[in-house]
Amino acid sequence: MRVIGLMSGTSHDAVDAAAADLVLDGDTVVLAPLGLVGEAYPEALRSALSAALPPAATTMKEVCALDTRIGQAFASLAARADRELCEGRADLIGSHGQTVYHWAEGGKVHGTLQLGQPAWIAEATGCPVVSDLRTRDVAAGGQGAPLVSLVDALWLGGRPGVCAALNLGGIANITVVSSAGDPLAFDTGPANALIDAAVGALTGGRLDHDADGAMAARGTVHEPLLERLFGEA
Template sequence: MGALYIGLMSGTSLDGVDAVLADFATPPGRVLGHVARTFAAPLRAELLALNSSGTDELHRAALAANALAECYAQAVQALLQQTGVSAQAVRAIGAHGQTVRHRPQAFDGTGYTLQLNNPALLAERTGITTVADFRSRDVAAGGQGAPLVPAFHWDLFGQPGRTVCVLNVGGIANLSVLGADGSVLGFDCGPGNALMDHWCQQHLGRPYDDNGAWAASGQVLPALLQALQAEPFLALPPPKSTGRDLFHPQWLQQRLHAAPAANPADVQATLAELTASACAASARSYGNESKLLIVCGGGAHNGHLMRRLAALLPGWAVESSAQHGLPPLQVEAAAFAWLAQRCMNGLAGNLPRVTGAAGPRILGAIYPA
């Protein structure tokens, strides 16, 4: 059986898709190639809009899923071209899809998590078996369906005899605590880049704050920070997960009364501090005396955020995942290649201690080539 898998990840930052080709012949595997594709502005806008209720949602969601699958297929073709690998040599694609709603355990006790995707179309376009819908089985088993990357983080970054924390900062931030004894804990800390990106787009017309320079130019507003930190989710114990269902522009708008007529750069500095403080508090509370925080995701490229994390975690080494073998933008995509490999081999992909599920479950639905 083949050991080559492709992982596709488009996260809550909504900036585009990262595609990696991974070889799992020797654990924990190695990445052979990486391609990034930004979303066209209309697709990004529609995916963002579909995070909220609106008119004709079913129709719009179906067409957005088609467009997303076409974007995925283009990334796969570029990746195969870059690496010189044929489609026939790849055993499967792991395609996460685009999360537009995440409400596990809500409403009827089971709740749901919804990732827009058209894996049948992706399998058709690429000629490669596609594994998708990774989260819903965990939710069906009473879990959060998220985060799913901590098991992969252990394979990749775990150090027997030493506790290591891994922080993924995408649109939402999630922490994995890789115990010295082999135990793994993981949960969402709170907002990552989502609120900062929104504020930057609104006031500067840019999709993100490059290197955190705008945030670094402002001053943290204590009253606003306190209002933001009062969000009950931040104080909840794990297992817990969240998304744009909670941390959205209206959530921010409702709290801006704490800083009337504030300078936008100061609000950006405060949003960066919210992310940094929530992540640092999670690491201190659950890190079991770890003194190493490995950061991945787009937030690892935000120099201001990295400096704030280091300042809030004195005595800790705060390092990019690039210093530990895998660049920040490749980690999550590689995780879904790893999850596809688990599914194809009939192995569980979730960690019940992380998600709260009733037990280990094989995650994903298979769409044969």
């Protein structure tokens, strides 16, 4: 089965598509990567998305427009991934969508919202589309994040001792796997989302991210701030 996965993170700057060939070998699912493609959001779309994110006020008209335009951006990349990575023979597409709100109160996640109407993807590719992955996790009693821990647990499972995987996305998260118990996964705090915002502020909007960490590499550690952050861990 040839499957395409679509993702845009909390940095809301681009859409990525990864394709893989999945084969069932007994009780084991064997994954063979087929490639990766990505496309930046059009600047007008990214600006509209940024302007609608909390704590900014928005309208249902703007939400509807974003849901459509993000869905169309995902659909365009999905069609490209099918052509370039799957020879036009993709069987299934999974779409994460674009997270715009995570509703948490009293230590519990009550809901989560990802935009990017999957119907546009289905129409553009003719493939069945699986979506609303985070919402299903919340409905089942989960936190809706992180989702990458499912793959981390498969990757790290069976290794001796305690293993951990740290994912530095828009929001950072960690997965800890031990033979002594169930995997543990949770968000640890902001990562690239705040870094990108800082880069934009420091460069007057000239840059939107720190390519290859070049700006960070020229800096020095602010020890008092680091100690304060460790104290809040």
